[in-house]
Amino acid sequence: MPMVEFQGKKIHCQVGDNLRQVLLKNDAPLYNGKAKYINCMGIGSCGTCAVQILGEVNSPNWKDKARRFLWPHSPEKDLRLACQTKVLGDIKVIKYAGFWGEKTHF
Known part of the structure; x- marks a missing residue:
């Protein structure tokens, strides 16, 4: 059973679960601001x-x-859309600032 680490929180899920759904189901703050x-x-x-x-x-x-x-x-930034990502193993998820969670540095 994979473990998702997000902002100090550890969440277990099933292989193939959608990352957005896993985070939202566990009250993890996936979205910034509005x-x-x-x-x-x-x-x-x-x-x-x-x-x-x-x-x-x-x-x-x-x-x-x-x-x-x-x-x-x-496309040069190493970001992914959580809504289009399936968890296949243990992962660490990092959310950056900004409305879109855009990473300002490469």
């Missing part, structure tokens, strides 16, 4: 659930790749 209310609800179009992930997850799908090509994200 993005909590203004987001695409997990369809991969807004980019507000962008996080850095260390550990084993699925390869980025086309929605994840496409959205990260749009401002303020960039």
